Amino acid sequence: MLSKTDKIDLSVVVPLYNEEESLGELTAWIVKVANELQISYEIIMVDDGSNDDSWNVVRRLSESNPCVKGIRFRRNYGKSAALHCGFLQAVGDVVVTMDADLQDSPDEIPELMRMIREEGYDMVSGWKKKRFDPPGKTIPSRIFNYTARKVSGIRLHDFNCGLKAYKNEVVKSIEVYGEMHRYIPILAKRAGFNKIGEKIVHHRERKYGVTKFGLERFVRGFLDLMSIMFISRFGNRPMHLFGSLGTLTFIAGFLAALWLGLRKLWFVYQGIEAPLVTNSPYFYISLTCMILGTQLFMAGFIAELVGRTRPDRNNYQIREIL
Ligand code: UDP
Ligand code: MG
Secondary structure, X not given: OOOOOOOEEEEEEEEEOOXXXXXXXXXXXXXXXXXXXXXXXXXXEEEOOOOOOHHHHXXXXXXXXXXXXEEEEOOOOOHHHHHHHHHHHOOEEEEEEOOOOOXXXXXXXXXXXXXHHOOOOOEEXXXXXXXXXXXXXXXXXXXXXXXXXXXXXXXXXXXXXXXXXXXXHHHHHOOOOOOHHHXXXXXXXXXXXXXXXXXXXXXXXXXXXXXXXXXXXXXHHHHHHHHHHHHHHHOOOHHHHHHHHXXXXXXXXXXXXXXXXXXXXXXXXXOOOOOOHHHOHHHHHHHHHHHHHHHHHHHHHHHHXXXXXXXXXXXXXXXXXX
């Protein structure tokens, strides 16, 4: 058994949820590739609360090959949590992530490793240029990728590809939570890793089982896109957005109130009969602006406080480790 401090060449992290049919084939394939490369490796299978026979399969694979490690969640927490957990365990010099459904090919590993080790990339993301998924998935994915490219300035075609390779220090520096597995390159860039490459990879149709990503995850992915846009633009300075919006709104309201007040005084001074200030619609507009401005400012203040305390966003429970 390897201890945490032993260095090995490669960790393959595989998040899996109800993938009993493909695990044996996938493991044998990764082992074959690693043996051909003559490298030391580990395969970390993170069972994200499967309710089929996946965990028993992982257990058997681990018994027959000590390089196969298994982590089992208490329930389904999502792909991001599974990746995060695998990342914390990975001791390999290079860390490769791969979906469990055999849509990604382990044959890409040698080139991905070469790009990290010899070309000095911090991370390399796969690009499923020729994709075998239904249009219901590929069209939203195009929109995601376009937006992610625009907000991040990272020129990747396929942010969400499950097949990616990293220097170990990269996976230790990022926290993948929510649906953020779609935006790992953005998280990596934010953590200061700028050399992000892309490699066209073969993509195949799902051989067994069914996709786990439906409409609900699409919506969550969209909300996370909003937060990643916010993070990219304002980072941990939410006060800069809410605070300035709030201040501007407040000032507008205050100026309107001032104008109303001064006008009233002027009328009084001139001895002209003037309507009550509260009769003017501007009075209510200015009042609303001042209240809204204060609230926005407070929202920024609270966001700033929360951002600074940085609560741990992943709270998955591990049931078993092999
Ligand atoms: N997955 C997971 N937890 C989930 C959903 C999916 O660990 O809650 C795994 C799944 O088993 C697979 C990978 O994430 O290994 C990608 O999922 P899937 O193939 O369903 O996504 P798609 O390829 O259809 O985008
Ligand atoms: Mg898949």
